[in-house]
Amino acid sequence: MRTKIAAGNWKMNGLSHSLDQLSELAKSQTSAECAVVICPPSPLLFSAVEMTHSSSIDIGAQDCHTAQSGAHTGDISAPMVKDTGAKYVIVGHSERRENYGETDKDVCAKAIAARDAGLIAILCIGESLSDRETGKTLDIIGAQLAASVPEGATADTLVIAYEPIWAIGTGKVPTLAQIVEVHDFIRAELNTCFGAEIGNGISLLYGGSVKASNAAEIFTAENVDGALVGGASLKAVDFLPIVDALSAS
Ligand code: PEP
Secondary structure (H helix, E strand, O other), X not given: OOOOEEEEEOOOOOOHHHHHHHHHHHHHOOOOOOEEEEEOOHHHHHHHXXXXXXXXXXXXXXXXXXXXXXXXXXXXXXXXXXXXXXXXXXXXXHHHHHHHOOOHHHHHHHHHHHHHOOOEEEEEEOOOHHHHHOOOHHHHHHHHHHXXXXXXXOOOOEEEEXXXXXXXXXXXOXXXXXXXXXXXXXXXXXXXXXXXXXXXXXXXXXXXOOOHHHHHHHOOOOOOOEEEEOHHHOOHHHHHHHHHHHHHO
């Protein structure tokens, strides 16, 4: 049985009053049959952990550095994330790959840093629109997996989020057949790489314009174990129906 996960990525959105949304979530999702993870901006991590302490919501960071400490002004390390009480960290989000030139090698090093600190990495991969239009999607996904997933990964250290770049924040969503094709491919690659017992245990999330109106259909796919949600995770009223759809799937 894989863990079903509804993860919210607040990106660079949210001030202290936004934590009210967390208490809304905490109040409403006590019967959720899935893990619920919120990744707020790093200044809110400590308060978010404190606020959700007595609920089943887990907190994650949106990035971590590859090093444990050192002269890296503005960065946060995986041990620092762990120290806040957070349980997850997103690595390799396409916005970081694009804005900061993060490579698969960097992403792999971040996933290793996360594992070494006792965090679960939510490792993002996904193709661009031109990759999709030129039929290169599976080649790109295969190459990203090969170069960014750490050796010895297990369900206790890794979650993979498939996020087609062209679907993030655009309102465009791949067809269910396209989602199924990529998720089945990722599962097969993990099984080949780590063996079926480990490969079948790693949760795969779909990300890219997930909302209340399309979540239930996406969660019908056998190898979709949840979602990484941006815009629709900012307000509890938008995120809760996605959590409910996943719980019911
Ligand atoms: C994301 O930020 O990972 C994401 C999927 O964003 P959105 O849901 O807004 O497309």
